[in-house]
Amino acid sequence: MKPTLLRGLLLAACLMIIPLAGWSRNIRIDAIEVTGNQITKDFIILRELPFSTGDTIAEEGLEEQLRLARENLNNLLLFNFVEISRLQSVDDPSLITIIIQVEERWYIWPLIEVKLEERNLSTWLQNWDFTKITIEAGARIDNFLGLKHKLVIAAHGGYQWGVFLGYRDISLDKEGKHFMSVDLQGNVSRNLDIYTGEDKPARFNMPGVILEKSVDTRINYTYRPDIRTMHNISLMHEFTMLADTVLKINPHYWGNDQLRRNAFRLNYRYRLDQRDYHPYPLNGYFLQAGLNTYITTDATVRYAQLTLGLQYFKQIPGSRWYLSTVFSGGYSLSNTQAYILERAIGYDNNMMRGYEYTVADGQSYAISNNTVKFNLLKKRTFTLNWLSFLPKFNKIHISIYANAHFDMGYAHNKWDYELNSLGNQFLYAGGLGLDLVTYYDMVIGIDYSVNKQNHHGMFSWKNFFFSIKVPFI
DSSP, X not given: OOHHHHHHHHHHHHHHHHHHHOOOOEEEEEEEEEESOSSSOHHHHHTTSSOXXXXXXXXXXXXXXXXXXXXXXXXXXXXXXXXXXXXEOSSOTTEEEEEEEEEEOOOEEEEEEEEEOSSXXXXXXXXXXXXXXXEEEEEEEEXXXXXXXXXXXXXXXXXXXXXXXXXXXXXXXXXXOEEEEEEEEEEXXXXXXXXXXXXXXXXXXXXXXXXXXXXXEEEEEEEEEETTEEEEEEEEEEEEEEOHHHHHHOTTSSSSSOSEEEEEEEEEEEEXXXXXXXXXXXXXXXXXXXXXXEEETTXXXXXXXXEEEEEEEEEOTTSSEEEEEEEEEEEEEESSOOGGGOOOBTSTTOOOTTOTTOOBOOSEEEEEEEEEEEEEEEEEEEEOGGGTTOTXXXXXXXXEEEEEEEEEEEEEOOSOOTTOOSTTSOEEEEEEEXXXXXXXXXXXXXXXXXXXXXXXXXXXXXGEEEEEEOOOO
């Protein structure tokens, strides 16, 4: 075969392969412009972006990078609205400018709050007990100095008495890889959950008797190697004075018979968070693993717990349907029986719908929350003209989701305690719900669930559960 013919065939083959492989053009980010941030420092926003000025990105991957940037900025919980666009250079189409426009929230909140001292709103509504109310007053600054620091100063009284001082999310470097938080809290309590009876915390109130005094100090260090990965180490010192009445009622309340205690908690937590919006995720996944330890200074009470959390959220492509499954589990070891260390189902975030009014104590637990959602009302934005004098509040967004849910769980309790029945058995519940998602990370929900025990019958108002979810202090 002649060389010219061979070269011609090779050239033709190359011309055929190139279209099949596709043509990918690279785009370089020439500049990033941030507008609307009157308080928040530019670098707080720029460090959350998956790209920076001068980066080169394949054109077909640019939209994915912009989506991640938008999610990261929304999850700062500093802005009500975030818009990201790109502007192409007229002189050189391969150069673009990224324009980020934010609308900041109101950051200084007077803390005048009425807390219902029950496990949730629905539990309080069962009895309407106005003595179980704590009034808190103080101030919270969510974006202190424009650095995303959070400063909280508060005092509370009524059902519980105490003070709280917290300075959180202190960035130790401009890259946002190292953070520190410090909390100091003091409490005086005449009301205390001393044991669990009939699968509900038995709260005692002794007129004129202070059941517990405590001072807690906590310091946290967080290392964030990348935007969505965190390692957190926290060290807490607890000094507690207990009334002898508590140990007379429950000798196993906290693992020994001493009325004064110095104890330390050392906890580690790893988080990988790929959710689109933390307060109400619809897409993405989340992984959390941790080790919690507790030891008294005399080592008479020693405790360790391993925890695991897995979450997965997915929108069915091309539809308004969403699926999610959430798993949480824990396994603990201790050298003694201690009621305060045996929290399983119904405590903290380890909840099962249908069991909101009860708890299951134990040393180990596993929970699976499964949900199908339908978007009844897509996200809509409204401007309330009559609130024009409050620009941080007059523009709101609302979306509504209906859901069907089915939860399962099991709590293992090695201590034979005849007053409760939910431990050491497979639990399940199902039902329907409605969620309203709005600005300032607020989620208002109502669920109707029926559990395995079906204590209230299939149709009862007691199967309704109301909730208002807002960010913690």
